[in-house]
Amino acid sequence: MAEEEEEEIRAPLLTGESDASSWDPEALDPSPPGAAAAAATALPETLNNELGIESLDYDPVFSVVHAKTTTIKQNRRLYGYTGATLAKWSITICIGVLVGMCVDESNAIPQLAMISGLIAYVIESSQEFLVTEKKSFAQKTVEGSLILSFLGFAGFSVLLILISSCLVLFWAPPAAGGGVTLVMAYLNGNDIPDFFKLSTLITKVGQEAPMVHIGAAIASAMTWMHGSLPSDKDASTKSSRSCWNAKATNFDFYNDKDRREFISAGAAAGLAAAFGAPIGGVLYSLEEASSFWSKKVMWRSLLCCTCATMVLASINEWQFSMALPGSMAFRQLKPGFRIRDLPLFAVTSVFAGVLGAFVNIVHDRVDRLRPAATRKFSRLLEVCGITVISVAVMYLLPLALGSCLQVPEGPLPDGKMDEKYWLRYKCSKGEYNDLATLLFSLPRKSMQQLYNMQGVKHQFPTADLAIHTGSVLFLFIIAYGTATPGGIFMPSMLAGASFGACMGTIFQAIFPGENIQPGLHAIVGSTAMLGGVFRASISLVVIMVEGTGGIDFILPIIVAIVVSNWVAHHIYHAGAYEADLERLGGVYFMHSEPPHQLAALTASDIMSPNVICFQEVVPVREVLEVLRNTRHNGFPVLRHTSAENSGAGEKFVGLVLRHQLLLLLEEGLFSEVDSSRQQHRFSLYEKPIPKQMLILEHSMRAYHHYHHPHRRFLSSRPPEVARIEAELARKRNLAEADMAPDKKTKKVVALDLRPFMNRAPLTVRRECSAQRVYVIFRTLGLRHLCVTDSHNRVIGIITRKDIAMAQKQGFQKKSLQHW
Ligand code: ATP
Ligand code: MG
Structure with a gap:
């Protein structure tokens, strides 16, 4: 009975049969039953719907193709130097200079900084507009009527505020508020939709707290520009694809991991520029904004802040003939204290x-x-x-x-x-x-x-x-x-x-x-x-x-x-x-310390059971069905092992991401295989790995630039499953019916996931303490963590949302109920 339950938990969509040994000590532990599973998925859906927020992926994909491309890249180095470091430092300097130019004391650039967090644009612009002739609007009222002046000022204020408010409400909703909160959430691993889009950046021309957001957005834009332009050419023209090996970018920084470093530095520079405080900016990024920090990030932030402050000080020097960086610096004798x-x-x-x-x-x-x-x-x-x-x-x-x-x-x-x-x-x-x-x-x-x-x-x-x-x-x-x-x-x-x-x-x-x-x-x-x-x-x-x-x-x-x-x-x-x-609905911020609510729980208490997994070689029809019916972003890959081996069954061998599957389908990288065979010993692609596949690895990164729904800096649509299906039918004559196994030849159209899947995804045993899971998740910036039993079979999966749920519900130790 218990074993049946576990069978169900493990692999609802598996095609292969399991021949687990008849007595399994772990089967005694009836891990999360159906009701708990329902509860565990109920909230994430609402969380998802509220802001459409997904997680960022900091974990690198260690696939065969990745290993191969890395070797090629290393062979191409000039005396061991690829130029990536130089490129990173140059980008950092550019970010700093740009951020520094966004703030200047003369308000030459219209600013939305506010006295009450609201009327600033009015105040600043009206000061520009109305105070220039040595008399402010208010001063003029001495001569004129106060009521008329009030009406004029109020009307002007309302007009300007309406403009900025309409921009926020109808064009760039993520620009609302100071932005620091969302920068924090982003750097913690929550992918906030449209947060760094151009429209948001334009709407958010302001000072101080908004400057943190502006700095981060400038940093994001720089990685986007750097990473996407060359690969755009490569990805869009077939001819340049074929010479990818010779020409493509050695490095592109438009991935979650590199971006988070630049964004940390950009946020620091934003604050540094707002207050003329370079070290303050670095420390602010370290203490408040960033969740992931290293010596490298520290150096990069310091350089970025210094550039921003230097630009600001030069503007000051040019205007006030002194290079005081501090925006509120004393320009008089300082008082003393005892x-x-x-x-x-x-x-x-x-x-x-x-x-x-x-x-x-x-x-x-x-x-x-x-x-x-x-x-x-x-x-x-x-x-x-x-x-x-x-x-x-x-x-x-x-x-x-x-x-x-x-x-x-x-x-x-x-x-x-x-x-x-x-x-x-x-x-x-x-x-x-x-x-x-x-x-x-x-x-x-x-x-x-x-x-x-x-x-x-x-x-x-x-x-x-x-x-x-x-x-x-x-x-x-x-x-x-x-x-x-x-x-x-x-x-x-x-x-x-x-x-x-x-x-x-x-x-x-x-x-x-x-x-x-x-x-x-x-x-x-x-x-x-x-x-x-x-x-x-x-x-x-x-x-x-x-x-x-x-x-x-x-x-x-x-x-x-x-x-x-x-x-x-x-x-x-x-x-x-x-x-x-x-x-904030939809965002789960992971603090550096694990919450006490998780103290008594284990991985199996917080995981989602009923994991949707794929075989290494999987029919296209099945993949399409899963992609169409779920919004999950990661799927464990299993290998069927025969009964002679110890602990036979479906072993966990890797993890494949949603966007990888979409791209494989879009590129049409599938072929016909014999559906009666449980295992395909060799890859569908002959060895050594063909060039085509290396190109694919590259275009997977290009895909990241353009097609991920939340990584759009300018708008472009991600490939929807429906669109891919339609294209398959149109271009390759592969309609739904053709994908079914041929009754006579037993052939089926299938994808081989082996070269692309992450072969080293992190897993934890079901007994692992939930607090430890939290620490692993937080320190490595994970998106998926698979839970396995003693035979390395997947029994559950944990995402950020599962941890959020567990923290909300707290102390429901299911795995101890039967002790
Ligand atoms: P994210 O949205 O954070 O990028 P995701 O889309 O893979 O990750 P979520 O949307 O967070 O996953 O997951 C919602 C729920 O679905 C979670 O409880 C998670 O454990 C579960 N889940 C994720 N992947 C799978 C899967 N392959 N099979 C079954 N359940 C899954
Ligand atoms: Mg999701």
Whole structure:
């Protein structure tokens, strides 16, 4: 009975008969029965449908053909050098330079960076448009009507936001939000559809958090361009195919494994460029964005970040005649601090950390109330509503609560821009409205002002700083998560700076004798707020130090990070990115540590039984049927062994991927075999491996470039099974009926998978602990892991989705039920 069950589990589609020995100790363990199997496949389907997300494949295919092509490539080396390394470094430099050019302080390129994660494009463009004549739009209202100005500004904002929001909703949905979360998910092994498409890149012209996505997208585009152009020629013309050996690219980097390295470096460069922080960028990629890291990736990221920062610094030098890379660098005398100030910094950090965690909690609640992504009209309405609210806040708050203060004299932190910085807004001549100034300025400029607050006489009174903190927090919480391509990194920093400066002025009032610098508290506040919201550690320290050029304040910054992380962790369990990943349907993020829910489980508890397998030589009809009826991407390949050998039955010999099968069919690499024979000793292709097959290996890579549904940078359709079937019928006269075994000759049209299948796929025994499975999966970046019994027979298969399911359901140890 138990044996029958196992037979069923093992190979539902096998044609060969099994002659397993009559007593099998493993048969006593009735591995996952049908009900569990149904449950195990129920969720993955919904997961799949939600975003159509599949896994990336980092595991190389060790096939006979692969081995052969590698040998040929090695023979072609010039004194042992193939040029691949040089090509990789060159690509890295190009990525860095391009990323550096995407950010520049003059806003020459229109940017979508946002004060509230939303109105940035408006603010930046309107500053460009309206502030150039030394008077801002708001200033002009002194002379004109406030209502008219409000309507004009709001209308302009709504228009620009509508454009960017429509782009996001109707053209490039993956461009929504900061993008860091999805970069993290991608680098973890989730293939996000269209995430690096050209449309997404265009929609996402922004700064800071969006820059991480832009950097990653540029890196992805570079690998695509490098890898695809030559092979396009090869793959498309028959004549060049035949001379493939001589001409084809030695290396192409458009595969999941190489791409992930470039994308890690690109993401690092994006952040480095946004803050002028090369080391910060590398550390950010290491700590937050990347899941796979090595010394090589570290070097590549460092080079990429350095190039990006260097380009940025050159642009700065050309514009401001100084090569300060830090985007918020002090351009004035730096204040000092004493060790006995540290406790006060810690107090500021505690409160900022609480605020950070509070942002996470409120965002979580607010996000649930938002209209679903499919209701595009409601999403547009929402965005417009929030824009109008934001503009109203910007206009009304300064009017109701702002103070009119004397414009400070002397050199101001931001060099040339000072006169433009202070906004008069209904105040008399020579004065500025502090709240209007803070709310209408670019976040970066306001932060610079706040970080530079020194002495006792300041430009911003305590109460107004508190109001500003509250309004920025309010605005970015309501705007974060809308259908706009903006992030929350800058807004968090701005709110933190404002809050810190406010704390600093309060401390000044409490301890008048102490030489307290509100500007330093602003830096600590920014850092602590980032710590509370994102829960990163060393990368934030370095970003702040490099961004402000303030290596002298490293101690307060470290105190801020440590204290805020600790406080925030006790209030809310996850940082903004992790919380987003948890909410995101379809994505399963594998952390580096195995989840405790898997502790008591084994591989056989989490695997999917009823594995669809193929024989080494398999009828085309069967392959087509499986491909048509399932969406699985990997199929174990089995060999029938005769009863004389020990442990006879269907042995596991390899793994074949869906795209390989599709390509073999498309290329028509099948022939007629005798269907009565269980085994074909020799390959259908005579030895040595014909050239045709090596070409196929190459075109398999070309296939990756063009036809994988989610790897399209520009659009091109993947070959559908139906299309291939139609083509088979048309070109080769192989209709469904012709594929059936011929009754007389017993011949059948079949594929020989042996030269192409991965001969060294990883397997685990059914007793292997689930946590170990998790670690193997995570560290090697696997897509399929086959589970075998003691006779090397496949009894199950594990994919990322099975692990996700097991973690969700937890503690259901089936394999122990019968003990
Ligand atoms: P991915 O979509 O992550 O690239 P995949 O398409 O091969 O991988 P999934 O879509 O993740 O597989 O699998 C959905 C479910 O089907 C999982 O529970 C998995 O274990 C199972 N599965 C995968 N391959 C096979 C197969 N060849 N036979 C039977 N079940 C399979
Ligand atoms: Mg799938």
